Amino acid sequence: xxxxxxxxxxxLGNRTYSxxxxxxxLDAPESYLGLPPSSACAIVSxxxxxxxxxxxxxxxxxxxxxxxxVILLPDGExxxxxxxxxxxxxxxxxxxxxxxxxxxxxxxxxIGDLAGFAAxxxxxxxxxxxxxxxxxxxxxxxxxxxxxINHPRGKNMIGVFNQPTRVIVDVDTLDNLPQRExxxxxxxxxxxxxxxxxxxxxxTDRNLSALIARDKxxxxxxxxxxxxxxxxxxxxxxxxxxxxxxxxxxxxxAHAIEAGVGYGGWLHGEAVGCGMLMAADLSARxxxxxxxxVERLARVVREAGLPTRPPPLGVDRxxxxxxxxxxxxxxxxxxxxxDGPGSTVVKFVESGMVAATVESFTAGxxxxxxx
Amino acid sequence: xxxxxxxxxxxLGNRTYSxxxxxxxLDAPESYLGLPPSSACAIVSxxxxxxxxxxxxxxxxxxxxxxxxVILLPDGExxxxxxxxxxxxxxxxxxxxxxxxxxxxxxxxxIGDLAGFAAxxxxxxxxxxxxxxxxxxxxxxxxxxxxxINHPRGKNMIGVFNQPTRVIVDVDTLDNLPQRExxxxxxxxxxxxxxxxxxxxxxTDRNLSALIARDKxxxxxxxxxxxxxxxxxxxxxxxxxxxxxxxxxxxxxAHAIEAGVGYGGWLHGEAVGCGMLMAADLSARxxxxxxxxVERLARVVREAGLPTRPPPLGVDRxxxxxxxxxxxxxxxxxxxxxDGPGSTVVKFVESGMVAATVESFTAGxxxxxxx
Numbered sequence: 096x097x098x099x100x101x102x103x104x105x106x107l108g109n110r111t112y113s114x115x116x117x118x119x120x121l122d123a124p125e126s127y128l129g130l131p132p133s134s135a136c137a138i139v140s141x142x143x144x145x146x147x148x149x150x151x152x153x154x155x156x157x158x159x160x161x162x163x164x165v166i167l168l169p170d171g172e173x174x175x176x177x178x179x180x181x182x183x184x185x186x187x188x189x190x191x192x193x194x195x196x197x198x199x200x201x202x203x204x205x206i207g208d209l210a211g212f213a214a215x216x217x218x219x220x221x222x223x224x225x226x227x228x229x230x231x232x233x234x235x236x237x238x239x240x241x242x243x244i245n246h247p248r249g250k251n252m253i254g255v256f257n258q259p260t261r262v263i264v265d266v267d268t269l270d271n272l273p274q275r276e277x278x279x280x281x282x283x284x285x286x287x288x289x290x291x292x293x294x295x296x297x298x299t300d301r302n303l304s305a306l307i308a309r310d311k312x313x314x315x316x317x318x319x320x321x322x323x324x325x326x327x328x329x330x331x332x333x334x335x336x337x338x339x340x341x342x343x344x345x346x347x348x349a350h351a352i353e354a355g356v357g358y359g360g361w362l363h364g365e366a367v368g369c370g371m372l373m374a375a376d377l378s379a380r381x382x383x384x385x386x387x388x389v390e391r392l393a394r395v396v397r398e399a400g401l402p403t404r405p406p407p408l409g410v411d412r413x414x415x416x417x418x419x420x421x422x423x424x425x426x427x428x429x430x431x432x433x434d435g436p437g438s439t440v441v442k443f444v445e446s447g448m449v450a451a452t453v454e455s456f457t458a459g460x461x462x463x464x465x466x
Numbered sequence: 467x468x469x470x471x472x473x474x475x476x477x478l479g480n481r482t483y484s485x486x487x488x489x490x491x492l493d494a495p496e497s498y499l500g501l502p503p504s505s506a507c508a509i510v511s512x513x514x515x516x517x518x519x520x521x522x523x524x525x526x527x528x529x530x531x532x533x534x535x536v537i538l539l540p541d542g543e544x545x546x547x548x549x550x551x552x553x554x555x556x557x558x559x560x561x562x563x564x565x566x567x568x569x570x571x572x573x574x575x576x577i578g579d580l581a582g583f584a585a586x587x588x589x590x591x592x593x594x595x596x597x598x599x600x601x602x603x604x605x606x607x608x609x610x611x612x613x614x615i616n617h618p619r620g621k622n623m624i625g626v627f628n629q630p631t632r633v634i635v636d637v638d639t640l641d642n643l644p645q646r647e648x649x650x651x652x653x654x655x656x657x658x659x660x661x662x663x664x665x666x667x668x669x670t671d672r673n674l675s676a677l678i679a680r681d682k683x684x685x686x687x688x689x690x691x692x693x694x695x696x697x698x699x700x701x702x703x704x705x706x707x708x709x710x711x712x713x714x715x716x717x718x719x720a721h722a723i724e725a726g727v728g729y730g731g732w733l734h735g736e737a738v739g740c741g742m743l744m745a746a747d748l749s750a751r752x753x754x755x756x757x758x759x760v761e762r763l764a765r766v767v768r769e770a771g772l773p774t775r776p777p778p779l780g781v782d783r784x785x786x787x788x789x790x791x792x793x794x795x796x797x798x799x800x801x802x803x804x805d806g807p808g809s810t811v812v813k814f815v816e817s818g819m820v821a822a823t824v825e826s827f828t829a830g831x832x833x834x835x836x837x
Contacts, residue, residue: 177548188619219614219625220705243590248559254590255626334591 101315103322105238106330107258114237114262114326116318118311121226121265122151124158130260131222133195135162139183139210140201141170144228147271152201152226160197164190168209175205176244177253183213197222197260203229203276204236204363208254211242215257222260228268230280230314231364234287234321237262239329239339250350256334264322266314274307278400279364281306284317285395286371287324290344293437295320300395307400341439344431345371348405351416355408368401369456377452378432381444388436405456413453414446472690476609476697478629478704485608485633485697487689489682492597492636493522495529501631502593504566506533510554510581511572512541515599518642523572523597531568535561539580546576547615548624554584568593568631574600574647575607575734579625582613586628593631599639601651601685602735605658605692608633610700610710621721627705635693637685645678649771650735652677655688656766657742658695661715664808666691671766678771712810715802716742719776722787726779739772740827748823749803752815759807776827784824785817 100117120126136156140149145167156163166186168179187196198221200210207225214223227233243254269277281299284306288296298320299306305313325342332339349370352361375389397403405413418428428449434440471488491497507527511520516538527534537557539550558567569592571581578596585594598604614625640648652670655677659667669691670677676684696713703710720741723732746760768774776784789799799820805811 177552181548184617184624185619188617188623216624216626218623219612219627241590246555246559248556252559252589253555253587255587256590 099315101319103238103319103326105258105322105326107240107333110240110258110333112259112261114264114322116233116264116266116315116322118267118315119265120263121148121268122155124155126263127155127159127224130159130197130224131195133160133197133222135164135190135192135195136160136197136199137164137166137187137190137192138199138201139166139168139206139213141168141206143170144202144206148201148226148228148268152199156199162190164192168206170205172205172245175208176246179209180213180216180244183209184217187213187217192217192221194218194221197224199224199226200259201226201228203227203232207232207236208242208244208251211240211257211259212244212254215242215255220257223257225259225262227262227264229272230269230277230318231283232280233264233266233269233318234280235283235325237264238322238325239342240333250353264318266309266311266318269309269314276362276364277307277309279362279368281399282364282368282371282396282401284321285392285399285401286342286344286367287321288437289371289375289392289433290341290431290439291328291437292320292324295324296392296395296437300398303395303398340429340441341431344433344439345369345374347417347428347430348373351408351413352405354416355412356406361402361406365402368396368399369403369405372396372403373405373452373456374430375433376455377430377444377449378434380448380451381432381442383432383434383440388433392433405453407457410450410453410457413457414450417449417453470686472686474609474690474693474697476629476693477701478611481611481629481704483630483632485635485693487604487635487637487686487693489638489686490636491634492519492639493526495526497634498526498530498595501530501568501595502566504531504568504593506535506561506563506566507531507568507570508535508537508558508561508563509570509572510537510539510577510584512539512577514541515573515577519572519597519599519639523570527570533561535563539577541576543576543616546579547617550580551584551587551615554580555588558584558588563588563592565589565592568595570595570597571630572597572599574598574603578603578607579613579615579622582611582628582630583615583625586613586626591628594628596630596633598633598635600643601640601648601689602654603651604635604637604640604689605651606654606696608635609693609696610713611704621724635689637680637682637689640680640685647733647735648678648680650733650739652770653735653739653742653767653772655692656763656770656772657713657715657738658692659808660742660746660763660804661712661802661810662699662808663691663695666695667763667766667808671769674766674769711800711812712802715804715810716740716745718788718799718801719744722779722784723776725787726783727777732773732777736773739767739770740774740776743767743774744776744823744827745801746804747826748801748815748820749805751819751822752803752813754803754805754811759804763804776824778828781821781824781828784828785821788820788824 240258243251246252349366352366611629614622617623720737723737
């Protein structure tokens with residue numbers, strides 16, 4: 096086990112939990128000490144991640160639980176829906192898991208969403224521990240307790256807030272992550288700096304190559320600071336009634352991109368990378384920031400290797416997709432906008448201005464599918 | 467609107483809510499004042515209850531919400547499963563309901579379970595108000611926030627704790643309730659007295675005929691005291707980690723009866739009526755109470771018109787069904803037992819003693835289906 100484990104506390108009253116971040120901590124039994132006692136646990140993973148890490152996690156958990164069940168799901172966002180959730184319930188019930196059974200989510204955001212939602216609903220709630228294996232999951236979905244499945248009418252429409260009991264981030268898992276997915280995860284790291292911590296944006300900018308090279312120290316630091324920022328925001332507003340909305344910076348544009356190309360065409364982080372630039376452009380149009388700040392963010396996003404142009408959806412279709420986003424309140428549209436370095440504001444924006452942003456970006460539209 | 471409205475507060479920190487109990491309050495607009503602001507609401511009801519009350523409820527809600535959607539579900543426990551839940555989500559999304567849309571559950575326990583679960587999961591949670599129309603729902607499911615759907619492997623296996631924003635109990639709705647269902651609801655009223663409040667059991671005993679005749683004052687008083695008792699217990703233990711378990715008095719036996727005859731054969735309250743007597747018998751066998759206390763409870767249950775004998779399932783099958791109950795902890799069986807008038811204890815019981823109780827009751831078994 097690494098000698099240096101960083102810990103981030105997510106302060107949520109009696110739902111407070113901690114995130115351990117380190118190198119080589121996935122299969123260290125001490126990572127799992129102090130969890131609620133139970134005779135059984137279930138590892139929920141997918142057919143891509145399980146061959147890499149499930150045996151190692153199971154070996155550590157065997158020392159704590161008399162029974163370790165493994166529930167294998169197919170890999171992909173397309174499986175983030177009810178029948179997959181039902182499969183988890185079926186297997187938990189077939190294995191006679193009870194209310195004390197602890198669920199371990201081993202995988203990226205989709206596995207976290209499915210296992211976290213299943214844990215919230217199985218016998219009205221069992222403990223769950225998230226072991227995220229993608230950068231995106233480590234810096235984003237590991238903090239805040241959002242779980243969901245998709246509905247034919249929209250992404251993440253059905254879900255609950257369910258805080259994990261603990262999160263274990265082993266940055267060694269990033270070694271197995273395809274480069275494209277690593278870079279997609281960087282979009283959220285860049286986002287944290289952009290919205291609330293300009294100093295962290297400067298740090299991210301300086302450490303881009305180390306992060307892309309999966310340098311352990313840089314990865315731990317990047318994940319730690321990202322989790323700290325998100326934890327602070329979530330602690331202020333667990334159920335997204337206000338402040339937490341700033342985490343959606345770039346996301347209204349991103350969701351339109353994702354929905355427009357079909358899920359799987361662009362990765363979420365790629366859409367967020369481009370979406371942030373569109374939101375920054377809208378911020379400048381609204382007179383909240385100068386063009387230099389927009390250009391600076393664009394440079395970091397570009398240097399990270401993230402797309403800076405949306406796919407060729409056409410302005411009308413793009414706007415229509417944005418209006419379908421669930422952040423709409425009674426038909427109106429709300430945006431998270433920059434109003435200075437590391438500073439953000441939530442504002443309703445006149446639709447002509449939004450159209451101008453979409454138009455200026457789609458004029459030089461990017462590819463329908465990312466390479 | 468009735469001049470006398472009783473209010474019971476369910477103290478759960480920031481999830482505290484109130485239950486208004488009165489006669490004629492269902493369609494009084496003032497019953498719905500002070501709810502979270504929203505432009506739309508949705509009434510979730512079934513094809514039996516909606517024709518009786520949905521128009522009246524909608525008329526009151528039209529004064530508060532610009533749009534009132536009605537979502538009609540088929541009636542019956544057999545529909546308490548995923549596809550019905552999915553139908554609620556489909557209709558909410560089709561009606562473009564957003565995160566502020568308030569859901570009203572108009573019906574009995576099944577509607578409350580479905581609408582409450584849907585409200586917890588729709589866009590990760592929208593407010594919901596319960597308007598229970600059966601005695602069972604008014605004295606039991608209206609308090610405590612348990613929601614669930616059934617799974618082929620067991621009842622209420624999938625669900626969440628989701629506290630309503632408010633509960634409106636109009637005892638006039640009992641006028642439309644079939645006699646058999648009213649009597650089934652009385653089982654839970656009797657239970658509250660038996661487990662924690664002997665004085666209330668005496669009151670219930672004395673007021674049985676008034677309750678069965680749906681006398682307004684008696685109904686309001688019976689519902690109020692039942693809700694107060696349940697609210698007190700739930701406030702001590704919202705997520706059923708300990709104390710709340712005593713509410714399951716008689717329920718391990720009852721679940722075996724319900725599962726054994728197939729859902730619909732016996733009403734839940736009927737099974738609880740008989741289950742309480744079996745649990746009381748087990749308490750006497752365990753030396754915790756004398757036979758006189760068992761006989762006294764049996765008399766009240768019998769005089770209420772509830773069954774006092776289980777269906778002819780056979781001892782082995784009955785025991786097997788009990789072991790499948792989800793209150794099992796790691797294979798062992800736990801019981802809520804009486805240890806005095808209005809006093810209860812949770813205990814593990816030796817299986818021979820349980821078998822003796824089941825044997826003595828099945829010797830004079832009742833009918834497979836209740837009339």
